[in-house]
Amino acid sequence: MRCEVLAIGTELLLGQIVDTNSAWIGEQFAASGIDSYEHRVLGDNQSRIVAALQDMLSRSDSVLICGGLGPTQDDLTRDAIAELMGVELERDMELAETIAAMFRTRLRDMPQNNLRQADIPVGGAAIPNPMGTAPGLMCPVGDKPDSRKVIYAVPGVPYEMQEMVRAHVIPDLLRRSGEASVIVSRSLKTWGQSESGLAEMIAHRVDVQTNPTIAFLARGIEGLVVRITAKAATEAEARALVDAEEVELRAIIGHLVFGVDDETMEHAVLALLAKRGWTLGVAESVTGGLIGARIVSVPGASDSFRGTIGAYSTDVKRSVLGVTAESVVTEEAAREMAEGAQRVLGADVGISVTGVAGPAEQDGVAVGTVFFGVALPGRPTESVSFRLPGDRERIRQFSTISLLSLVRQRLEAFDA
Amino acid sequence: MRCEVLAIGTELLLGQIVDTNSAWIGEQFAASGIDSYEHRVLGDNQSRIVAALQDMLSRSDSVLICGGLGPTQDDLTRDAIAELMGVELERDMELAETIAAMFRTRLRDMPQNNLRQADIPVGGAAIPNPMGTAPGLMCPVGDKPDSRKVIYAVPGVPYEMQEMVRAHVIPDLLRRSGEASVIVSRSLKTWGQSESGLAEMIAHRVDVQTNPTIAFLARGIEGLVVRITAKAATEAEARALVDAEEVELRAIIGHLVFGVDDETMEHAVLALLAKRGWTLGVAESVTGGLIGARIVSVPGASDSFRGTIGAYSTDVKRSVLGVTAESVVTEEAAREMAEGAQRVLGADVGISVTGVAGPAEQDGVAVGTVFFGVALPGRPTESVSFRLPGDRERIRQFSTISLLSLVRQRLEAFDA
Numbered sequence: 087m088r089c090e091v092l093a094i095g096t097e098l099l100l101g102q103i104v105d106t107n108s109a110w111i112g113e114q115f116a117a118s119g120i121d122s123y124e125h126r127v128l129g130d131n132q133s134r135i136v137a138a139l140q141d142m143l144s145r146s147d148s149v150l151i152c153g154g155l156g157p158t159q160d161d162l163t164r165d166a167i168a169e170l171m172g173v174e175l176e177r178d179m180e181l182a183e184t185i186a187a188m189f190r191t192r193l194r195d196m197p198q199n200n201l202r203q204a205d206i207p208v209g210g211a212a213i214p215n216p217m218g219t220a221p222g223l224m225c226p227v228g229d230k231p232d233s234r235k236v237i238y239a240v241p242g243v244p245y246e247m248q249e250m251v252r253a254h255v256i257p258d259l260l261r262r263s264g265e266a267s268v269i270v271s272r273s274l275k276t277w278g279q280s281e282s283g284l285a286e287m288i289a290h291r292v293d294v295q296t297n298p299t300i301a302f303l304a305r306g307i308e309g310l311v312v313r314i315t316a317k318a319a320t321e322a323e324a325r326a327l328v329d330a331e332e333v334e335l336r337a338i339i340g341h342l343v344f345g346v347d348d349e350t351m352e353h354a355v356l357a358l359l360a361k362r363g364w365t366l367g368v369a370e371s372v373t374g375g376l377i378g379a380r381i382v383s384v385p386g387a388s389d390s391f392r393g394t395i396g397a398y399s400t401d402v403k404r405s406v407l408g409v410t411a412e413s414v415v416t417e418e419a420a421r422e423m424a425e426g427a428q429r430v431l432g433a434d435v436g437i438s439v440t441g442v443a444g445p446a447e448q449d450g451v452a453v454g455t456v457f458f459g460v461a462l463p464g465r466p467t468e469s470v471s472f473r474l475p476g477d478r479e480r481i482r483q484f485s486t487i488s489l490l491s492l493v494r495q496r497l498e499a500f501d502a
Numbered sequence: 503m504r505c506e507v508l509a510i511g512t513e514l515l516l517g518q519i520v521d522t523n524s525a526w527i528g529e530q531f532a533a534s535g536i537d538s539y540e541h542r543v544l545g546d547n548q549s550r551i552v553a554a555l556q557d558m559l560s561r562s563d564s565v566l567i568c569g570g571l572g573p574t575q576d577d578l579t580r581d582a583i584a585e586l587m588g589v590e591l592e593r594d595m596e597l598a599e600t601i602a603a604m605f606r607t608r609l610r611d612m613p614q615n616n617l618r619q620a621d622i623p624v625g626g627a628a629i630p631n632p633m634g635t636a637p638g639l640m641c642p643v644g645d646k647p648d649s650r651k652v653i654y655a656v657p658g659v660p661y662e663m664q665e666m667v668r669a670h671v672i673p674d675l676l677r678r679s680g681e682a683s684v685i686v687s688r689s690l691k692t693w694g695q696s697e698s699g700l701a702e703m704i705a706h707r708v709d710v711q712t713n714p715t716i717a718f719l720a721r722g723i724e725g726l727v728v729r730i731t732a733k734a735a736t737e738a739e740a741r742a743l744v745d746a747e748e749v750e751l752r753a754i755i756g757h758l759v760f761g762v763d764d765e766t767m768e769h770a771v772l773a774l775l776a777k778r779g780w781t782l783g784v785a786e787s788v789t790g791g792l793i794g795a796r797i798v799s800v801p802g803a804s805d806s807f808r809g810t811i812g813a814y815s816t817d818v819k820r821s822v823l824g825v826t827a828e829s830v831v832t833e834e835a836a837r838e839m840a841e842g843a844q845r846v847l848g849a850d851v852g853i854s855v856t857g858v859a860g861p862a863e864q865d866g867v868a869v870g871t872v873f874f875g876v877a878l879p880g881r882p883t884e885s886v887s888f889r890l891p892g893d894r895e896r897i898r899q900f901s902t903i904s905l906l907s908l909v910r911q912r913l914e915a916f917d918a
Contacts, residue, residue: 100529101529101531105521124554126541131539368791370791372798373798374791375786375812378792383895391814392814393818394790394814395809397809398810399809402847406847432818443798478801
């Protein structure tokens with residue numbers, strides 16, 4: 087099964103918005119075994135949209151259009167599909183009533199234009215949009231049933247688009263492909279090993295597998311994802327295949343896995359803290375508050391997170407955190423900062439980072455050198471140093487994820 | 503002049519990387535008066551690349567290809583262009599020597615494959631790449647001089663691509679278009695006014711202008727950019743046109759402008775602090791360290807920035823910052839936090855934010871309510887509250903930019 091992706095919007099061509107939808111769709115398609123040979127972006131121009139649809143459907147089974155379903159005259163996706171199908175648009179009165187009702191419950195007047203969103207090309211069907219006013223479209227193209235192709239259209243708003251692609255477009259594509267219709271994927275998120283290193287460790291699993299399949303996805307400084315994808319007749323069967331492979335993989339790379347699917351490194355740290363009923367305090371210099379900011383992005387962080395001291399100036403490291411080390415970019419300073427965070431923030435666990443993000447070296451310490459401190463209850467405070475590559479921003483981001491990874495490992499190993 | 507954009511890479515189709523290059527190119531083209539009707543993404547497949555080039559050149563003057571210029575067998579851009587031109591690839595020995603020398607200075611062995619990057623389609627020319635090993639290509643297509651079209655190719659690595667597009671591709675396109683060959687743009691960055699409000703304020707300037715032109719670019723919570731673009735025979739003339747229009751626009755919207763071109767809100771705040779020789783301390787609750795993190799992203803922030811106290815738990819607000827207010831989500835608490843930041847961090851200016859980011863309300867205060875505090879030397883501490891829309895992440899981001907904007911305004915107005 088192949089489905090090309092067509093994003094519509096002059097603002098995309100002008101670079102006012104980056105098209106992240108096509109990449110998201112590409113990833114979902116790949117996970118579901120749906121091929122895509124081409125992503126295209128066009129402006130709000132009906133004849134060019136129609137020509138592109140003809141061209142794409144001449145080579146492919148289906149096209150998914152993103153965008154151009156709004157209520158204004160610039161929104162031409164409905165008209166372009168009707169033109170290609172050689173049919174009229176017909177207003178779906180039930181849909182129109184749903185749209186009007188949505189405006190009423192939000193106590194807002196509905197511009198008449200919004201009813202255009204209830205117009206459907208004759209022969210097509212609406213895809214419900216539980217999160218917005220613009221319904222999607224699912225439109226067959228061609229007269230002969232055995233050579234019939236299909237155009238899907240969804241809004242460009244990412245969360246509306248994602249819900250509709252997941253719930254309607256992919257299941258419909260899989261149904262049409264006639265393949266085993268249930269796909270289950272699970273992502274094991276790893277940190278601390280290179281792609282080639284990881285590939286070597288699990289090469290014998292990747293080689294013998296056809297169902298489930300195993301794929302690597304690079305996530306930059308956030309690590310590498312190992313994704314297990316299984317197809318089966320039922321969800322329970324597909325899930326069982328994934329479960330079995332996860333056990334095999336974890337036996338080899340389990341120590342590198344910090345989370346599954348949407349879990350982040352900060353989720354992992356907070357979960358380990360919660361398990362022991364411990365609280366966390368942070369002292370951060372180069373990162374200036376970034377570590378705290380990542381931790382509070384997790385809902386419920388307040389159960390374990392006390393706060394962060396962004397001690398950027400040397401004075402503040404001394405006056406607030408009690409650092410006495412002669413140079414504040416040393417392992418000793420990192421240890422004192424971690425203990426300072428523990429004490430000042432009243433936390434069970436204190437962690438810290440200090441270092442040189444550049445542009446110039448400091449106290450004879452080279453740009454990219456960072457020192458981490460970890461203070462755990464009843465243990466001597468530890469310090470570790472790293473030399474990180476990249477520019478100022480990259481050093482800060484890398485310091486953040488590295489320190490979170492370090493404290494995760496120490497919490498995991500606390501009793502061992 | 504019209505130039506379409508073709509990004510090459512199977513990893514883009516699979517969504518492993520988001521194609522941000524095409525949007526960047528689209529924005530640069532728009533600023534230079536170069537149209538683009540289509541952006542396309544294809545995988546590493548020579549016949550599909552050739553077919554797409556044929557299709558795009560049948561309608562357009564030129565195509566810019568991004569990616570597929572690396573040293574491996576997957577990198578097919580050179581071969582595809584040669585196939586389309588109906589010519590062979592020829593190794594440019596001077597270029598080959600440059601590539602070999604680059605490896606020698608980095609003390610790394612050069613895989614023989616890397617010399618493929620010195621292969622040029624006969625009739626084409628290399629575009630120098632000052633930042634990497636892969637040169638770009640500039641290749642004329644067609645025999646008749648008056649109907650000649652052109653294909654440009656640049657690497658997919660963003661900073662290499664950007665440098666080459668700015669220095670070679672756009673100047674060459676403008677030369678071919680025969681139009682006034684120098685374009686100067688300036689972006690006035692505004693915050694605090696809606697797009698329609700801003701458009702109304704400067705409508706009479708937009709209407710009368712043809713050169714320079716005035717465009718709006720939305721930047722989400724970072725505000726709105728008003729971009730002035732002038733064309734002229736020389737850079738000095740174009741710059742003079744932009745300067746004159748900037749004066750006119752600033753007379754109307756000057757109070758909303760916080761920066762020019764790459765300047766951010768945190769740049770503006772730090773510059774105002776530096777002018778007075780003042781230091782800044784931050785106390786942040788909902789944002790958890792995000793405000794500090796944004797400030798330290800500016801090189802040289804250490805001259806004015808003392809640090810941030812990410813006081814997430816109520817205990818820390820009281821013990822570290824000395825908050826006595828009964829509820830920590832009140833205007834009084836925000837004032838006490840700002841003064842606490844001033845005192846504890848030894849800063850001239852203290853700013854703070856506290857509030858409710860959700861998911862649930864706190865002390866009877868609704869989700870999205872935030873309180874800002876600003877403590878300036880010798881002035882009574884001020885508190886302002888806002889009700890922000892959106893989810894947890896959006897409330898945090900919006901709080902950060904709103905507080906930075908508020909302190910910028912107060913510093914600007916300090917003597918007034």
